[in-house]
Amino acid sequence: MTRTASRRSAAALPLSLLRAMLPVAERAEVLEDLVAEHAERAAANGLRQADRWLWRQVVRSLPALIKRSWWRGWSGFEPRANRMQPGGPPMEGWIMDLRFAVRRLRTRPTYALIAILTLALGVGGTSAVYSIIRRPLWEPLPYERADEVVQFWNSRDWSEAEFVMLRPDMPAFRTVAAHRPEDIILERDDAPARLLPGISTSAELFEVLGAGPMLGRGFQAGDDLAGAEPVAVISHGLWQELGGDASLIGQRLRLDGAERTVIGVMPRGFWFPDPAVRLWVAEELNPENRSGNYTLVGGLAPGQRLEAMAPALNRITTALGEQFDYPEGWDKTRNAALTPLREALVGSLRPALLATLAVMALILIIASANVTALMLGQVDGRTTELAVRSALGADRMRLVRQVVVEALLLGTLAGLVGALLATLGFRVMVGAIPLGAWAEQASIDWPLLATAMGVATVAAVAIALVAAVSVWKGDLRGALVRARTSGIGGRGGRLESGLVIAQVAVAMLIAAGAALLFRSVDNLYAVDPGVDVQGVAVVDVAIGATTPPPERRRIITEIIRQLGEIPGVSSAAVTQKLPLRGSGDNWGISVVGRPDLPSSTTSFRIVSWDYFSTMGIGVREGRVFDQGDRLDGELVVVVNQALADKYFPGESSLDRQLETGFGSPERIIGIVDNAAEAALTDEPAPARYMLFAQLPYVAEAQTFVMRTARPADAETVLESAQSVIRGHSGIAVQEATTMRRVFDRAMGPVRQVLSMFAILSAVALVLGAVGVYGVISHFVSRRKRDWGIRIALGLAPARVMRAVVGRGVWLMSVGIVVGLLATVAVARLFGSFLYGVGAADPISLATASLALLVVGVAAAAIPAWRAGRTDPLLVLRDS
Amino acid sequence: MTSDAPLGVFEEQVMLGVIRTGDEAYGMNVRRELERVTGREVSIGAVYATLDRLEAKGLVTSRRAPGGARRTFAVMRPGMVMLAETRAIRERLWRGIDLARLPVLA
Numbered sequence A: 001m002t003r004t005a006s007r008r009s010a011a012a013l014p015l016s017l018l019r020a021m022l023p024v025a026e027r028a029e030v031l032e033d034l035v036a037e038h039a040e041r042a043a044a045n046g047l048r049q050a051d052r053w054l055w056r057q058v059v060r061s062l063p064a065l066i067k068r069s070w071w072r073g074w075s076g077f078e079p080r081a082n083r084m085q086p087g088g089p090p091m092e093g094w095i096m097d098l099r100f101a102v103r104r105l106r107t108r109p110t111y112a113l114i115a116i117l118t119l120a121l122g123v124g125g126t127s128a129v130y131s132i133i134r135r136p137l138w139e140p141l142p143y144e145r146a147d148e149v150v151q152f153w154n155s156r157d158w159s160e161a162e163f164v165m166l167r168p169d170m171p172a173f174r175t176v177a178a179h180r181p182e183d184i185i186l187e188r189d190d191a192p193a194r195l196l197p198g199i200s201t202s203a204e205l206f207e208v209l210g211a212g213p214m215l216g217r218g219f220q221a222g223d224d225l226a227g228a229e230p231v232a233v234i235s236h237g238l239w240q241e242l243g244g245d246a247s248l249i250g251q252r253l254r255l256d257g258a259e260r261t262v263i264g265v266m267p268r269g270f271w272f273p274d275p276a277v278r279l280w281v282a283e284e285l286n287p288e289n290r291s292g293n294y295t296l297v298g299g300l301a302p303g304q305r306l307e308a309m310a311p312a313l314n315r316i317t318t319a320l321g322e323q324f325d326y327p328e329g330w331d332k333t334r335n336a337a338l339t340p341l342r343e344a345l346v347g348s349l350r351p352a353l354l355a356t357l358a359v360m361a362l363i364l365i366i367a368s369a370n371v372t373a374l375m376l377g378q379v380d381g382r383t384t385e386l387a388v389r390s391a392l393g394a395d396r397m398r399l400v401r402q403v404v405v406e407a408l409l410l411g412t413l414a415g416l417v418g419a420l421l422a423t424l425g426f427r428v429m430v431g432a433i434p435l436g437a438w439a440e441q442a443s444i445d446w447p448l449l450a451t452a453m454g455v456a457t458v459a460a461v462a463i464a465l466v467a468a469v470s471v472w473k474g475d476l477r478g479a480l481v482r483a484r485t486s487g488i489g490g491r492g493g494r495l496e497s498g499l500v501i502a503q504v505a506v507a508m509l510i511a512a513g514a515a516l517l518f519r520s521v522d523n524l525y526a527v528d529p530g531v532d533v534q535g536v537a538v539v540d541v542a543i544g545a546t547t548p549p550p551e552r553r554r555i556i557t558e559i560i561r562q563l564g565e566i567p568g569v570s571s572a573a574v575t576q577k578l579p580l581r582g583s584g585d586n587w588g589i590s591v592v593g594r595p596d597l598p599s600s601t602t603s604f605r606i607v608s609w610d611y612f613s614t615m616g617i618g619v620r621e622g623r624v625f626d627q628g629d630r631l632d633g634e635l636v637v638v639v640n641q642a643l644a645d646k647y648f649p650g651e652s653s654l655d656r657q658l659e660t661g662f663g664s665p666e667r668i669i670g671i672v673d674n675a676a677e678a679a680l681t682d683e684p685a686p687a688r689y690m691l692f693a694q695l696p697y698v699a700e701a702q703t704f705v706m707r708t709a710r711p712a713d714a715e716t717v718l719e720s721a722q723s724v725i726r727g728h729s730g731i732a733v734q735e736a737t738t739m740r741r742v743f744d745r746a747m748g749p750v751r752q753v754l755s756m757f758a759i760l761s762a763v764a765l766v767l768g769a770v771g772v773y774g775v776i777s778h779f780v781s782r783r784k785r786d787w788g789i790r791i792a793l794g795l796a797p798a799r800v801m802r803a804v805v806g807r808g809v810w811l812m813s814v815g816i817v818v819g820l821l822a823t824v825a826v827a828r829l830f831g832s833f834l835y836g837v838g839a840a841d842p843i844s845l846a847t848a849s850l851a852l853l854v855v856g857v858a859a860a861a862i863p864a865w866r867a868g869r870t871d872p873l874l875v876l877r878d879s
Numbered sequence B: 001m002t003s004d005a006p007l008g009v010f011e012e013q014v015m016l017g018v019i020r021t022g023d024e025a026y027g028m029n030v031r032r033e034l035e036r037v038t039g040r041e042v043s044i045g046a047v048y049a050t051l052d053r054l055e056a057k058g059l060v061t062s063r064r065a066p067g068g069a070r071r072t073f074a075v076m077r078p079g080m081v082m083l084a085e086t087r088a089i090r091e092r093l094w095r096g097i098d099l100a101r102l103p104v105l106a
Helices: A004-021 A024-045 A047-075 A093-105 A107-138 A158-168 A205-209 A236-241 A310-323 A343-344 A350-381 A383-391 A395-424 A428-434 A437-440 A446-473 A476-484 A493-527 A549-564 A609-617 A641-647 A713-726 A739-744 A749-782 A784-792 A797-833 A842-868 A873-876 B009-024 B027-038 B044-056 B077-094
Strands: A149-152 A171-181 A185-186 A194-196 A196-201 A231-234 A252-255 A256-263 A279-282 A295-300 A338-340 A537-541 A569-575 A585-592 A600-607 A619-622 A636-640 A657-659 A667-670 A687-691 A703-709 A732-736 B059-064 B071-075
Touching: A004 A024, A004 A047, A024 A047, A024 A171, A024 B027, A024 B044, A024 B071, A047 A093, A047 A784, A047 B044, A093 A107, A093 A395, A107 A395, A107 A428, A107 A437, A107 A446, A107 A749, A149 A343, A149 B044, A158 A171, A158 A194, A158 A310, A171 A205, A185 A537, A194 A732, A205 A295, A338 A343, A338 A749, A338 B009, A350 A383, A350 A395, A350 A493, A350 A797, A383 A395, A395 A428, A428 A749, A446 A641, A493 A749, A493 A797, A493 A842, A537 A713, A537 A739, A549 A569, A549 A703, A549 A713, A549 A739, A585 B059, A609 A703, A636 A641, A641 A687, A687 A784, A687 A873, A703 A713, A713 A732, A749 A784, A749 A797, A749 A842, A784 A797, A797 A842, B009 B044, B009 B071, B009 B077, B027 B044, B027 B071, B044 B059
Parallel strands: A196 A279, A231 A256, A600 A687, A636 A667
Antiparallel strands: A149 A295, A149 A338, A171 A196, A171 A295, A185 A194, A185 A252, A231 A279, A252 A256, A537 A703, A537 A732, A569 A600, A569 A703, A585 A600, A585 A657, A619 A667, A636 A687, A657 A667, B059 B071
C-alpha cells in the first residue's frame, strides 16, 4: 500500500462518520473545510498529528450533532439559510413522524390506552411466562459436565447392594453416583427442629456433575464408607440462613439427631436434583441392603456418546441378572435405558410449561391482531386526511412511515407497561404455573424487561407490516373523490374483519382448551379414590435417624393419643405412606402354601389401629386392627379387595397367611375396600396393611391423619396438631395439609394448567370482545350515512340493529369455525392433560363456541344500539 | 423566536466568534477564531449545534450568498441586546472583587 493510499484511508472513516450525522444541506461545506484544515495540519505538523486532530474533532462533535438531529426533527427547526437548499439532518423525517405519532396518541387517549393496554397484556404475560420457565427449560444446568451426565433407568428404585456391586466396574462411564431424597431434621440451639429437603448420596455425586463447592471441599472417596466421619455439604441458601460465615466449614451440625461436619458450601445458583434441596450428605452404603430408593446418575467417559452405550448397558444388565433375582415387573435387566440429565430432571415439567407459554403467545397474537385492527380503523378514519396529504405531495412512503412509527411507538409503550404488568403479576403467575420445586427459583430480573421489550418490538413490527401494507395498497385519491362527493364507503374493512376472525379463532382455541381441561378435572374429581377425603387433617413428620425403633414407636403412640384429644378430632391414626401420593413402598409378598406363585410385590402400608375409620376406607370382611393386636402377639395383616381377588380368586382370603419376612407369617384378619394407594387414576392394585405396633421396623417418615367431626375443622385442627408434635424432641413437622389438598395435588399439573387456561381464556374472551366491538363500531361509523338515509326513508331502527349484530355474529361464527378446526388439529397436544374426555369432545367444544358467541353478540350490541339511534338529520347535515 | 433565558458561556463565545469573524462568519471559521482566542480545541459539531440553537432563539441568522455554498452567520439585534445584558451581568458580578486579595485555599 502506498503512503498516499494509507493517508486517504486514515481520514476516510472519521469523515464518513461525520458525514452520516450532518444535514444534507450542510455536508459538503463542513467536510470540505475539515479536509482543508486536515491538509494544512498535515503539512505543518505531520500526518499522524493531523489524523489525531480529525478523530478528536469527530468524536467530540458526534454527541452534539446527534442531539441536534433529534432536536431539529422534534422541533421542526429549519435554518433560514437552508430554505432554498432542502435536506435536513439524518432521521429528521422519522423524528418528525414520531413527534406526530406522540401528538396523535395524546389527542386520542381512549384509542391509545386500549391499544397500549391490550398489547401490554399480551407482552407482559408472554414475557413473564417466558422468564419463569426459561430457567428450568432452557438455561444451562449449573454443572460443568451437564452434557455428559445421564440418569439410569428405574429411578428411585436402586438398592445399595446393586450400586456397590456395580460401582467398581462401570464400562464406558467416567464415574457413577447413587443418590436418594432424604429429608433431614436440623436442630440448632433452642430453635424448633426444622426439616430440610436433602439428598443422601454416594461420594461421587459432585464429581459426576462436574460441580465444586464455593467454600471448603466436596465429597471424596471414602466419605461413604463405614467408619468415615459423617459429613455434609450445604447449599448457598442454607449457608446464608445459618449466618453466611466461612467459619461454618468444619463446624458440626446436629442433623437427624447426630453430629455431622459441614465440609463444603455449594455456590449460589447450584441445585441438584431440584432447587428445593438444602443439603447433601454422604451416606454409608451397606452392600447387604437389597432394598432402597436410590437413583443412579453417571458421567459418560470421554469420547462416549449416549447413542453408543448399548454394549455397556448390556454388560451392566448381565452383571445385575447374575447377581440378583428380580420379580416380574421389577426386572431391571429388561428396560435398561439412559436419559440425559436435563430430560430426567425437568422432562416431566415440560409439556405443561410449554402449553402455558404457547397459550400466552396466542394471547399475544390476539392482542396484536386487536391493535392492528384498531390502527387500521384509525387509518381508515384518517383516509381523507391522508389523501389530502398525498395530494399535497407527501409520497406514499411517507404515509407508510407514519403508520410504522405509530406502531413502533405503541409497541415501545406496551413493552414498558407490559414489563410493569409482568412484574406486578409475577408471583401470581409463578403460583399458577405447575413449576414444582422450581417455583422458588423464579425471580424478577433484568432479562424480564429485555424480553418484554423484545416481544413488544416483534409484535409492533408485525402490526406495522400489516398496517403499512394496508396503507400502501389503499386507494387514497379515490377516497378523496368519495369524501368530496360524500360517497358511502371508504375501505371495505376486509383486513380488519380478517384480523377479528383470526383472533376469535385463537380465542376459540384457548376457550376450547379450557373447556376440555375443565371436563378432565371434573372427571378426575368424580374418580373415587377409595378414601373419604373430606374432613381429614394430614401432618407429615420425620423422625431422627438415630432414634431407635422402640422409642419411635413410643413417640408415635403418644402423639396419636394426644392428637385424638384435640377438640373437634374424632379419630387419629398414622401411616408410613398416605394414599394418592404416587407409587413407592412396594414390598415383596409370598403366600404361605403357594410356592408356585411367581415372586411379586404389593403396596405395603404400616398403619395404626384407627387408620381405616380415620381415612374412611370401608371394611368388607373380617375385622381391622384393635388394641388386642400387640408386639408380642400373632402377626396380623389386613388386605384390600384387589389383593384378595388376585391371590385368592374364588375363595375366602380370611385366615390365609402371607409372608413378608418378619420372621413369622401374617394371618389375614380383614379385607377392606381398594384405596388409590399410588396415583388417583390407577386401576385397583393389591395392597396390604400391617399394624405399626407389631413390627420391629418403624420408618423415619410418618404421616399422621385426623378425622374431624365437622369437615371444615380439618384446616383448623392443624395448628394444634403441629404444636402437639413440636412438643416431642427428635421429630419435625414436614408439611401440614388436608386430605382434600392431597387429593387436589394428586390430579397432577392438570389443575394448575386448568386455572391458567381459565384465566387466559377469560383474557382471550375480553380481547376478542374488544376486537369485535372495535371492528363493528368502525363498521357502524363507516355506514352511518347509509343508515341515516335508510332510516330517513322509513327503515325501522330495529332492522338496522339486527343488521349490525348480524355482522358481529357472522364474524364470530367464521372465527369459531376456524378455531374449531384448529382445536381439532392441535388437540393431541392437550392429550397428556386430558382424562376421560376426547380431544374433540362435543360438549366442551359446544360450550366454548356458545360462550364466544354470547360475548361476540354482547360486544356487537353496543355499536348496534348506537346505529339504531342514528338521527338521519344529524348525519345528513354532517356530510 | 427569542428566549429570555440568559446565554450560556459557550453560546456567548460563539456569538462573539461570529461578530469577530465579520463577513467570514461560517462555522469552521468561528471555530478557528474561538480556538485562537481561548487557546482550547473546539469541536465543529458543538459550534454548529450552538449556532442552530441561537438561530432558533432568533439571536443569530444564517444566509447563503447567491451561488455561494457556505452558510454564514450574523448576530441579530436581539442577539446584540442579549450579549450586552450578559456582559453587564458579568461585570456587575465582578464589581468589587479583587482576586489578589482573597485568601488562597489549598
